[in-house]
Amino acid sequence: GAVVSQHPSRVICKSGTSVKIECRSLDFQATTMFWYRQFPKQSLMLMATSNEGSKATYEQGVEKDKFLINHASLTLSTLTVTSAHPEDSSFYICSGTDRGYGYTFGSGTRLTVV
Amino acid sequence: GENVEQHPSTLSVQEGDSAVIKCTYSDSASNYFPWYKQELGKGPQLIIDIRSNVGEKKDQRIAVTLNKTAKHFSLHITETQPEDSAVYFCAASRDAGKSTFGDGTTLTVKP
Numbered sequence: 001g002a003v004v005s006q007h008p009s010r011v012i013c014k015s016g017t018s019v020k021i022e023c024r025s026l027d028f029q030a031t032t033m034f035w036y037r038q039f040p041k042q043s044l045m046l047m048a049t050s051n052e053g054s055k056a057t058y059e060q061g062v063e064k065d066k067f068l069i070n071h072a073s074l075t076l077s078t079l080t081v082t083s084a085h086p087e088d089s090s091f092y093i094c095s096g097t098d099r100g101y102g103y104t105f106g107s108g109t110r111l112t113v114v
Numbered sequence: 115g116e117n118v119e120q121h122p123s124t125l126s127v128q129e130g131d132s133a134v135i136k137c138t139y140s141d142s143a144s145n146y147f148p149w150y151k152q153e154l155g156k157g158p159q160l161i162i163d164i165r166s167n168v169g170e171k172k173d174q175r176i177a178v179t180l181n182k183t184a185k186h187f188s189l190h191i192t193e194t195q196p197e198d199s200a201v202y203f204c205a206a207s208r209d210a211g212k213s214t215f216g217d218g219t220t221l222t223v224k225p
Contacts, residue, residue: 043215043218044158103148105150
């Protein structure tokens with residue numbers, strides 16, 4: 001079946017630094033990639049939607065200058081958390097779809113900002 | 115926008131019993147309804163999905179039913195096993211668009 005490989009699975013970074021999270025679709029072309037944030041014991045909160053080759057669409061309240069999303073190819077999308085602060089600590093998950101024929105989630109990235 | 119409500123938030127069953135989780139949605143244009151299982155520290159995994167042109171779908175011990183008129187859909191797990199213990203999320207979307215998730219159900223299957 002479809003697989004999305006997400007890396008890193010865990011990352012600890014110092015406050016003020018930037019962190020890049022990668023999601024690769026291994027056996028399908030992810031025409032659209034969704035990026036979510038999940039707090040403990042809560043549901044997934046959509047941060048942004050990116051279509052290959054175009055700018056991401058951010059949900060209300062999500063700072064686009066802080067959470068940079070790149071979707072330069074049909075198999076790779078990245079989320080960069082810039083100038084990270086402790087309140088950015090969370091579980092980040094990507095989900096790719098090929099024109100809506102199912103959505104495949106990555107395994108998630110646990111970000112801890114110290 | 116779409117609003118998805120999921121019940122119950124927690125569910126505890128004895129091994130071998132059935133478990134039912136229900137979701138309602140608000141946008142009548144939604145046409146894709148997946149169910150995901152999420153284990154601690156992992157991303158959600160699709161366990162079954164249904165599209166709006168189908169009323170019921172079954173895959174071994176798991177089934178999903180959809181009532182378009184009432185705008186609700188349900189997940190049924192029969193003969194539950196301890197390894198079914200996890201958080202389950204329902205979602206609704208349309209036309210390859212973004213998904214709206216329910217708040218999740220923590221299922222505990224007691225041996």
